[in-house]
Amino acid sequence: DAGVIQSPRHEVTEMGQEVTLRCKPISGHDYLFWYRQTMMRGLELLIYFNNNVPIDDSGMPEDRFSAKMPNASFSTLKIQPSEPRDSAVYFCASSFPRRGVISYNEQFFGPGTRLTVL
């Protein structure tokens, strides 16, 4: 398996532009997570999906951020309009929780997209 695939790996844009980040989860995984990583705040969960449905978007910083998962093999995170403070590394992760009396959820992360907003 190729693992979680993210594109682009690097994105440089100017303030006010729309940015779209893409993620292809591992085939068969039914959970997908979007994270943002900065030096100051560390790794923060933005939103996660189960079976293509958004479950918890409480980490999305504001209305400029939106995420979609139109099918099981593709998700996007969009920032419109982008601002310099959005500069960060954005990670996508997927998982297939082992469900039982106590469920366990190992997440597999992609290589990330480094976003720079000038």
Add this chain to the structure above:
Amino acid sequence: DAKTTQPNSMESNEEEPVHLPCNHSTISGTDYIHWYRQLPSQGPEYVIHGLTSNVNNRMASLAIAEDRKSSTLILHRATLRDAAVYYCPGASGTYKYIFGTGTRLKVLA
């Protein structure tokens, strides 16, 4: 939400054991304790997990306190390749992890 506390950074000499601590003061009875690490310029990767008993795998050992309020990730012989940021994320339910800033491990040659 169950949050965790870790030291910001630690240092170790190469080929010596490293004990990375984590405080899980608000952990619930059904939350697994898990550890991830992030190598430079990569995404985090799974290291180990456990519930109540100590665990060993090819990468590391996990020692869990009897009250589950703390855990220790043990690297038996640190190598330069083990230099990374180590996370013991807290949990909010089964599927939501709270990672934070982790412990940056520096391995000295």
